[in-house]
Amino acid sequence: MTSTASPPVEIRDLEKHRRAMLKFAILQLRNETYAEDCVQEALTAAIQSADRFAGDSSVRTWLIGILKHKILDHFRKASREQAVTVSDEESSLDDFDGLFKEDGHYIEPPAPWANPEQALSQSEFFEVLERCLQALPNVTARVFTMREVMGVTTDEICTELGITANNCWVLIYRARMSLRECLEKRWFAAGHTAASS
Amino acid sequence: MKLTCKEASRLISVGLDTKLSLSDRAALRLHLALCDACNKVKAQFQFMRRALSAYTKLDD
CATH class of the missing domain: 1.10.10.10 (Winged helix-like DNA-binding domain superfamily/Winged helix DNA-binding domain)
Incomplete structure (x- = not known):
């Protein structure tokens, strides 16, 4: 009898991390709309690459890692559109x-x-x-x-x-x-x- | 070069993010060997780094 290993991450389980991800993103971006956009993009990217999650870290750590990249992308885009001025x-x-x-x-x-x-x-x-x-x-x-x-x-x-x-x-x-x-x-x-x- | 606490606190911060020059490192080491207040500040900066790292793992 063969047993099938369950996938390391269930797509339906990703949604439960949204609140913590949003909290993290708001702290970085200080704007709820931008934060929600970044979290949505991160969750979408996670769903698309769920089969590549190896389980070496917790799901939360993996998701926060993806979210960090999305936030950095946002910063890059924002600083291209308007230079950061240090008062x-x-x-x-x-x-x-x-x-x-x-x-x-x-x-x-x-x-x-x-x-x-x-x-x-x-x-x-x-x-x-x-x-x-x-x-x-x-x-x-x-x-x-x-x-x-x-x-x-x-x-x-x-x-x-x-x-x-x-x-x-x-x-x-x-x-x-x-x-x-x-x-x-x-x-x-x-x-x-x-x-x- | 003899550092003041004000200069040392800046070097402690910069030293957490980049490699200090040889002379800055020597001056800071000498200052920290004699200054309890700056050792406290250094430990507090390092603690804040650990706290921020722990913050991202909350409710993991």
Whole structure:
């Protein structure tokens, strides 16, 4: 008696990932319509290539991988139609002058974060992280999430968005400093360190 | 070259994305050997990277 192996991915199961994909796309694109378009394109591409899914990763990881390519395609198209302009405000480092004394050392040393790894198992932490990312200025957020969430190299970001390497590093630095400050204020200093979910 | 914390925090960030020059790397290493605050910032930047990576795998 022969048994037929079930396909590694069922097309009807792909739809259940739509909500998570949409959340991911909105965070990158900051526009629900564009996000829905990218998710639809990604799901269509996934259906067309479902027989090539090898099962080496989870279905979600595979779908997010396809979605990342669709989002990058969107960024490429958008930057061809309208060049990305980095405002003086976004390329300045003056915002962080308040953290440092005149000699360039910290006025108040950064507070240690208690049990940061524990935060990674708490859904509330990721809600705070999301809000902190949403608070970043547009171009800063786009460059930062391309680098940190989508894994695009800084060279590729510069090429895709038509910005200089120095601008790119300044934007990523600004994003990290802002995100650090936001997480400290909204999570670590707010006493959320005990696991609650 | 002796770094300030302000300069070190920038180099820590750039160093997460690209290979620093030999002189920048040496200056940063020297600074981090003496500065608790900048070690904290470096650890926090690295944690944020792990958090963002985990974020994409939520509800997997």
